[in-house]
Amino acid sequence: MALQVEHEMHERRKGRNYGVGIILISFIAIIFGLTVVKVIQLGDAAQFERFDHVARPQLVPEEGAGE
Amino acid sequence: MSDMSATDRGYEANMGDYFALLKPRVMSLVVFTALVGLLVAPVPVHPFIGFVAILCIAVGAGASGALNMWWDADIDARMKRTAGRPIPSGRVQPGEALGIGLALSGFSIVLLALATNFLAAFLLAFTIFFYAVIYSMWLKRATPQNIVIGGAAGAFPPMIGWAVATGSVSIESVLMFALIFMWTPPHFWALALFVKSDYGNADIPMLTETHGRDSTRKHILAYTVLLVPVAIGLGFTSIGGPFYLAVAVFMNAWFLKGAYDIWKRDDAACEADKHRTEIKVFKVSLYYLFAHFGALLVEAALRLYGLGGW
Structure with a gap:
């Protein structure tokens, strides 16, 4: 029996699979878009640190700097 | 084998069948009133966040429609107007509708909370609960005032839109x-x-x-x-x-x-x-x-x- 690479089910479920694909891509686009908008709305660049898990000492004001 | 059982059913549900579970005509009224609630609010909302919020409200409304169709499949089958719906006509299995309803409810509520605020997400969650549980499971078959109290579910969208913008009622x-x-x-x-x-x-x-x-x-x-x-x-x-x-x-x-x-x-x-x-x-x-x-x-x-x- 010849190996049938294209199963009949693939054809039958093509529309549904494309639909799920489009929904997933749209979901990624929404999450990415929301991230961009939320980050831009922070205004101050230093605020990005809130979403960064790495401490950056250079952003901490030096002691006595304001005196 | 899963594909064998699907073939046995003789019909493969397509995206249109699943979309019909979401009651698109009801959704259009929900989108319109929620959009007005959001736009008339005194606090401006970023257009993209507004778009996502309206999408979440629409999907949440659709999810409650799917849960309603899952619960009411028995009575839908007995009425001419609703006998052609996806579940009574056999195009979609009841379990699929339940799964889609619950999954979309969760997605829409969580995404609305993350994109806007918790009050808006709470109101959306309450609306879905009200329509699926209070109206569909309880009032619809219990009292002739069903449409009066159940109407509250359709009345929430502008309030959610307003909460998206202002964070308040x-x-x-x-x-x-x-x-x-x-x-x-x-x-x-x-x-x-x-x-x-x-x-x-x-x-x-x-x-x-x-x-x-x-x-x-x-x-x-x-x-x-x-x-x-x-x-x-x-x-x-x-x-x-x-x-x-x-x-x-x-x-x-x-x-x-x-x-x-x-x-x-x-x-x-x-x-x-x-x-x-x-x-x-x-x-x-x-x-x-x-x-x-x-x-x-x-x-x-x-x-x-x-x-x-x-």
């Missing part, structure tokens, strides 16, 4: 809620008077069947009278104005006249002119809601140019 959003809440019964009962329904076959207690058509006519007039102060009152809040008030006065007079005409009639008169008045009032009720929310939108647009409002 205020007199304006409560009155927008009340407007749809009070409008639903006369709108639906006018339809029930002229559509030959078979709710009796499905043992659903609709007012026309439990209390008769005369009682339904009285109810339509009573609820329309109670609707008037809500609609006019909204005109004196911060989102109202002279334009809205003019529209509201005209539309309420029109709707009230229609409700009065229905109240005066009897079954003989209805049969004689093939429910002409009832059909007319039902159409007026559709214009009524669209005109009120459209007028609120116009007021908001006028305010941008320093016009509108009080």
Whole structure:
């Protein structure tokens, strides 16, 4: 029996699979878009640190700097 | 084998069948009223966040529709109007509808919370719960006032839209809620008077069947009278104005006249002119809601140019 690479089910479920694909891509686009908008709305660049898990000492004001 | 069992069913559900579970026509009203609630709010919302919020509200409404179809599959099968829905017609399995309803509910609520605020997400969650559990599972089969209390589910969207922008509930959003809440019964009962329904076959207690058509006519007039102060009152809040008030006065007079005409009639008169008045009032009720929310939108647009409002 010849190996049938294209199963009949693939054809039958093509529309549904494309639909799920489009929904997933749209979901990624929404999450990415929301991230961009939320980050831009922070205004101050230093605020990005809130979403960064790495401490950056250079952003901490030096002691006595304001005196 | 999973594909064997799918073939055994003889029909493969497509995306359209799953989309039909979400009740797209109901969704369009939800999108419109939620959008108005969001746009008339005094706090500006970033367009993309606004888009995501409306999408979440629409998907949440669709999810509650899917849960309703899952629960009501038995009665849908017994009524002509609903027998062609995806589950009773066998195109979608009940378990699939339940899965889609629960998954989309979760997605829409969580995404709305992350994109906007917890109050808006809570209101959306409550709306889904109200429609799926309070209305579908409990009231619909228990009381002829089902449509009155169940109408609250359809009244929440502008309140959610307002909460998306402001993060709060205020007199304006409560009155927008009340407007749809009070409008639903006369709108639906006018339809029930002229559509030959078979709710009796499905043992659903609709007012026309439990209390008769005369009682339904009285109810339509009573609820329309109670609707008037809500609609006019909204005109004196911060989102109202002279334009809205003019529209509201005209539309309420029109709707009230229609409700009065229905109240005066009897079954003989209805049969004689093939429910002409009832059909007319039902159409007026559709214009009524669209005109009120459209007028609120116009007021908001006028305010941008320093016009509108009080």
